[in-house]
Amino acid sequence: xxxxxxxxxxxxxxxxxxxxxxxxxxxxxxxxxxxxxxxxxxxxxxxxxxxxxxxxxxxxxxxxxxxxxxxxxxxxxxxxxxxxxxxxxxxxxxxxxxxxxxxxxxxxxxxxxxxxxxxxxxxxxxxxxxxxxxxxxxxxxxxxxxxxxxxxxxxxxxxxxxxxxxxxxxxxxxxxxxxxxxxxxxxxxxxxxxxxxxxxxxxxxxxxxxxxxxxxxxxxxxxxxxxxxxxxxxxxxxxxxxxxxxxxxxxxxxxxxxxxxxxxxxxxxxxxxxxxxxxxxxxxxxxxxxxxxxxx
Amino acid sequence: xxxxxxxxxxxxxxxxxxxxxxxxxxxxxxxxxxxxxxxxxxxxxxxxxxxxxxxxxxxxxxxxxxxxxxxxxxxxxxxxxxxxxxxxxxxxxxxxxxxxxxxxxxxxxxxxxxxxxxxxxxxxxxxxxxxxxxxxxxx
Numbered sequence: 001x002x003x004x005x006x007x008x009x010x011x012x013x014x015x016x017x018x019x020x021x022x023x024x025x026x027x028x029x030x031x032x033x034x035x036x037x038x039x040x041x042x043x044x045x046x047x048x049x050x051x052x053x054x055x056x057x058x059x060x061x062x063x064x065x066x067x068x069x070x071x072x073x074x075x076x077x078x079x080x081x082x083x084x085x086x087x088x089x090x091x092x093x094x095x096x097x098x099x100x101x102x103x104x105x106x107x108x109x110x111x112x113x114x115x116x117x118x119x120x121x122x123x124x125x126x127x128x129x130x131x132x133x134x135x136x137x138x139x140x141x142x143x144x145x146x147x148x149x150x151x152x153x154x155x156x157x158x159x160x161x162x163x164x165x166x167x168x169x170x171x172x173x174x175x176x177x178x179x180x181x182x183x184x185x186x187x188x189x190x191x192x193x194x195x196x197x198x199x200x201x202x203x204x205x206x207x208x209x210x211x212x213x214x215x216x217x218x219x220x221x222x223x224x225x226x227x228x229x230x231x232x233x234x235x236x237x238x239x240x241x242x243x244x245x246x247x248x249x250x251x252x253x254x255x256x257x258x259x260x261x262x263x264x265x266x267x268x269x270x271x272x273x274x275x276x277x278x279x280x281x282x283x284x285x286x287x288x289x290x291x292x293x294x295x296x
Numbered sequence: 297x298x299x300x301x302x303x304x305x306x307x308x309x310x311x312x313x314x315x316x317x318x319x320x321x322x323x324x325x326x327x328x329x330x331x332x333x334x335x336x337x338x339x340x341x342x343x344x345x346x347x348x349x350x351x352x353x354x355x356x357x358x359x360x361x362x363x364x365x366x367x368x369x370x371x372x373x374x375x376x377x378x379x380x381x382x383x384x385x386x387x388x389x390x391x392x393x394x395x396x397x398x399x400x401x402x403x404x405x406x407x408x409x410x411x412x413x414x415x416x417x418x419x420x421x422x423x424x425x426x427x428x429x430x431x432x433x434x435x
Contacts (some may be wrong), residue, residue, distance in 0.1 A: 015381060018418070028355070042373060043373075045373065046373040049373075059370055062401070065300070071349060083316060116387070117422060120300055127354075130354075130358060131354070131358070131371070132361070133369065133371060150370070150371055150414045152367075153371045153372055153373065154371045155373075156373035157354060157371060157373060157375075160352075160353075160389065161352050161353070161354040161355075167352075167389030167390055168373050168374045168375075168389060169374065169389045169390060169395075170372070170374035170386070170388040170389075170408075170411070171388075172386075172397060172408065173406070173408070173409050173410055175403065175407065177364065177406070178406035178409040178413070178419055179406070179407060180421040181413070182418060182419055183405065183407070183409050183417055183418055183419025184402070184405065184411050184415055184418055184419070185401050185402060185405040185417035185419050186416070186418055187416070187417075188381070189366075189367030189368060189379050189381055191379065191381050192323055192326060192327070192364065192367075192381045193322070193381075195365055195367065195381075196324045196364060197320035197323070200316055200317070200319065200320035201317060201321075203313075203316055203319050203341075204314070204316035204317035204320065205313070205317075206313075207310070207313030207316065208307045208309070208310055208313035208314070208317075210309045210310070210313075211305075211306045211309030211311075212306070212312030213304075213306075213309070214302050214305045214306035214309060215302075215303065215306035215307075215310075216304050217321040218299050218303045218315035219325050221298075221299045221302065222299075252303045254355050257402065260388075264328035267400065268357045281371040282417070296315055
């Protein structure tokens, strides 16, 4: 009875441990099996010609589930670190990447990193980057398989360029091979001119339209008037009104200056002679204004 | 902004725009012009021309790609393959240097059929390109 209880306890603990551990899938998360086999065969051709072993190791955190894609010239699913014939390799070059796919509801963005691991020496990640075949953005896109395929296929080229391996030469195939297979190019790649200069042409169009708008605006604007700034000489008006003064609550009216030249509009001036008689007191402006008296 | 300033700005924008347009038009000689100007011609057969270079294939590929951006690139352990609107360029090793092939689209596809079939056109026997793509769980 005690032994049975102990066995049940072990089973429960094992189940809890399995549930707590991250799940691991076994299928290739990047490639279909046929593509992985094609890539492994390509690497095997390079291995036979160069004596250098090539492989790929992609680890994917797929919303908490650990998945991977691995392969080498020894076959799809066979990592270089697990190969039995690794002693046959003059050098080992592997494309490695870590990709994290998050759920749609997560605020954390997908992320990826990659590197080229060469033993004992060989091409570096910078060498691969210079080919512009793979990027971190590409590894989190829907075309991750294309990027990985190209990056791994380029490893033998990089090895030859780094002097680790002999370069492999290619020769044009007879045209009859494609004809017999019914091969023909499809999906036109588009204009080279627009791909190369489309941005510049668009930019120039924006500039030309902007210039046209400014020209139209300028034509619609009135001609510039002569500026009269503070430094210009003030002009003397032809008519200078008489001085104005304010006296108490009385309404403002011009100060009478009968003897002053120019006092009054031309042609409507005061008649010569004494001003009309006005009773004292009716002309408050006539009274002496202490404020306007000049100081002595 | 007075009228004179507006005319000045209009002339400046139009002048710079014309210069940019002329540079864009005259500066794109195409991949055939770039190869003719920078590499030694070995042989030709119609639109198919072969050039040679003392540089390694990687350097030649990077030079061509930076000079005239291709629509697509395929790589294989044996070389680099670039697709343009009406031409296909292949760069492969030749001794310590490189050999550069340029063909029109139809002949180039046939010449490099083992490397580009399934990617740039039809034809079985060499796969039909990448078919995978992961589980689609990512964003």
